[in-house]
Amino acid sequence: MMAGRGHVGVPAALLLVALAALLLPALPASAEPQLVTLYGDARDGWGNSTTNLTNPGPTIVVNRSEMVRLTLVGNDSLLHNWFIDYDNDLIDDPDEPNSLDFQGNTIPFNFTADRAGNFTYRCRVHPTTMTGRIEIRSVVPRRDFTLYGDARDGWGATNASISNPGYILSVEIGDNVTITLLGNDSTLHNWFIDYDNDFIDDPEEPNSTDFQGSTVVFPFIPDRAGNFTYRCRVHPTTMTGRIEIR
DSSP, X not given: OHHHHHHHHHHHHHHHHHHHHHHSOOXXXXXXXXXXXXXXXXXXXXXXXXXXXXXXXXXXXXXXXXXXXXXXXXXXXXXXXXXXXXXXXXXXXXXXOBOOOEESSEEEEEEEOOSOEXXXXXXXXXXXXXXXXXXXXXXXXXXXXXXXXXXXXXXXXSTTSOBSSOOOEEEOTTOEEEEEEEESSSSEEOOEEETTOSSSOOTTSOBOOOEESSEEEEEEOOOSOEEEEEEOSSSTTTSEEEEEEO
C-alpha cells in the first residue's frame, strides 16, 4: 500500500510543479534591444541630442531582463562615465551597471536591466550635475491594435471606420505594442512612426514590413515620448494618424 501511494504521489507532485510554473507571471521579452543615445555635459546634464541637455536628463524606461544598448557622447571636453546608482550613494559600485570613461568622444555601453524599480543614473565624475531617471519595469503592459490601411481613405480600427487622419494610438514608453496591419485595397503599404516628420521611414523609426492586400503583425517597443504622426511610406500624405507616447 505504501508503494502504491508513492507511485501516485510522484505524478501528482509533477503536476503541481507544472501548474505552479504556469501561474508564475511571465515577463515578456522585447524582440529588439532598447537603443538609447545620451549626450553628456558637466554643466548642462544629459540629453538625447545636443540641443536638449537638461539635469535631470531624459527618463529611460526599460523592462527587466531587457538588453539596453547605450551610445554615450561627450558634449564637452571633460571626463565622464554613465552608471545606474541603485543605492543612491553617488558612487558607481561594482554591482551597478557602469560604463567606461569617455572624454569628448563616443562609446557604446550595453547592459541587461536586472532589477525592477525607479533609479537615478549619473556620471561618476559629476554625480549631481549629470543625472536622470531610469525606470525598470517588472510587469510590461501589452498594447494590441488593429489597423486597416487604404491608399485612398487612410487608416481605421475597422474597415468601416477608415479615415485620414486615422485612429489615434495611445501607448507608453516601454510597452509591448503589437499592431495587426491589414490591407483594405490591393496596393502596397507599410506602417511607420515618422518621429522627425520628414515623410520617410528612417532606420531608427519603428517601421513594418510591406503588405499588399494581406495581413502583417508588427511588434515594437516605443522608446521616446511625444505626439507623432504614423504613416504609410508609399502613401505618406493620404495614410496618416497620430500616436501618443507618454
